[in-house]
Amino acid sequence: MKFILVLRFGEIFLKGKNRHFFKSILRQNLLKALEGIPSELIVYHGRYIVRTDHLDEAVCACSKIFGLTSISPSISFDKNIEAAGEAALSLVRHTENIKSFKVIVNRSDKSFPMKSPEIAYEIGGLIHMTENIPVDLHNPGHVIELEIGPDICFVSALRIAGPGGLPVGVSGSVELLLSAGIDSPVAGWMMMKRGALINATTFYSPPWVGEESLEKAQMLCKTLKKWQPNNPMKLTVVKYGEAQRILRKCRPGKLAVILYRRLMLRVAAQVAANNGAKALVTGESLGQVASQTLENMIAINQASPMLVLRPLVAFDKSDTISIAKNIDTFDISILPHQDSCTLFMPEAPETKARLVDVIRAEENVDMDAMVAELIEKSSVIEIE
Ligand code: ATP
Numbered sequence: 001m002k003f004i005l006v007l008r009f010g011e012i013f014l015k016g017k018n019r020h021f022f023k024s025i026l027r028q029n030l031l032k033a034l035e036g037i038p039s040e041l042i043v044y045h046g047r048y049i050v051r052t053d054h055l056d057e058a059v060c061a062c063s064k065i066f067g068l069t070s071i072s073p074s075i076s077f078d079k080n081i082e083a084a085g086e087a088a089l090s091l092v093r094h095t096e097n098i099k100s101f102k103v104i105v106n107r108s109d110k111s112f113p114m115k116s117p118e119i120a121y122e123i124g125g126l127i128h129m130t131e132n133i134p135v136d137l138h139n140p141g142h143v144i145e146l147e148i149g150p151d152i153c154f155v156s157a158l159r160i161a162g163p164g165g166l167p168v169g170v171s172g173s174v175e176l177l178l179s180a181g182i183d184s185p186v187a188g189w190m191m192m193k194r195g196a197l198i199n200a201t202t203f204y205s206p207p208w209v210g211e212e213s214l215e216k217a218q219m220l221c222k223t224l225k226k227w228q229p230n231n232p233m234k235l236t237v238v239k240y241g242e243a244q245r246i247l248r249k250c251r252p253g254k255l256a257v258i259l260y261r262r263l264m265l266r267v268a269a270q271v272a273a274n275n276g277a278k279a280l281v282t283g284e285s286l287g288q289v290a291s292q293t294l295e296n297m298i299a300i301n302q303a304s305p306m307l308v309l310r311p312l313v314a315f316d317k318s319d320t321i322s323i324a325k326n327i328d329t330f331d332i333s334i335l336p337h338q339d340s341c342t343l344f345m346p347e348a349p350e351t352k353a354r355l356v357d358v359i360r361a362e363e364n365v366d367m368d369a370m371v372a373e374l375i376e377k378s379s380v381i382e383i384e
């Protein structure tokens with residue numbers, strides 16, 4: 001009798017031609033996440049099984065692997081009904097708060113001498129008699145799942161929800177514009193969930209903005225990196241204060257934030273191209289703040305030579321916050337910092353920018369030279 005983990009992955013992504021590619025990426029991600037935890041990963045009838053004595057650590061590592069739909073801590077047993085009973089009892093004793101239960105059996109090894117309903121009856125009776133827990137076939141508190149397979153037999157009482165999505169890496173890579181706020185880390189995570197690897201670029205304006213916003217960006221990257229265990233992550237740091245000062249010379253008035261954002265997109269697109277990324281990602285959400293009206297988003301977007309993905313565009317702030325809490329970025333994001341874009345900010349920023357005005361305001365700046373200089377002076381932090 002041994003503890004194992006049963007991992008299930010989504011069927012949908014396995015239907016197409018990419019099946020083998022997706023599965024191999026999922027497997028590599030799992031192996032990397034389990035590195036350092038003594039364990040063995042085996043493929044078993046459209047699922048993975050992890051043999052390990054370090055169950056809690058393994059559950060924790062697997063819970064950040066996109067593509068997994070559920071995770072069941074289980075006990076394996078020798079192929080006979082007495083061993084099945086012992087394993088089921090042991091599992092019930094290890095599982096908290098079982099108010100009622102039913103047993104379901106999957107007997108894929110048809111040579112096993114008892115049929116599924118007989119096994120369910122036998123094991124259900126044993127649990128009920130020994131532990132005094134009521135059976136409830138219609139609305140059970142726990143479903144005890146018993147599997148009698150050709151090579152392995154196991155029993156489990158829980159299906160812990162996996163993160164779902166696609167294995168990170170199958171969609172290529174994207175460049176995340178990462179501020180120290182709540183939204184952009186969540187936007188990055190949403191893209192990872194769709195299989196995209198991320199690198200991040202942050203704009204930071206010393207001496208006007210203190211070190212803390214850069215430290216926060218690094219902490220956020222570290223937290224996000226756990227979701228792409230098998231791939232490196234870079235944080236490109238662009239010192240932005242001087243550029244903002246130059247943009248002020250254009251006398252942009254109410255358009256200042258639009259100009260800062262447009263330059264950010266141009267620089268980030270260059271970083272993205274250097275990193276082999278196919279798109280930019282921002283945490284913008286329609287109507288959330290003055291710079292995020294449709295008119296302003298159009299004016300900002302026009303400066304980007306690359307596709308800009310905005311996974312939070314239709315999210316309420318409360319939706320974003322609840323994801324941020326689940327993925328452990330919220331507590332980092334709410335640490336105090338000063339935002340680069342609120343630097344040199346007009347008192348009443350434009351909410352309906354017109355592209356002609358924006359382009360006219362930029363006329364006297366050599367944008368290409370400014371982008372080249374910002375890239376030249378940027379630095380890269382490798383996230384561990
Ligand atoms: P966040 O919570 O992500 O900071 P926000 O609601 O504060 O977003 P804005 O400040 O308007 O909204 O920023 C919109 C998006 O622009 C951010 O989600 C981020 O992708 C990008 N961005 C803003 N400031 C920076 C910065 N200093 N460095 C990198 N990207 C930034």
Ligand code: MG
Pocket residue numbers: 179180181182339
């Ligand atoms: Mg912000």
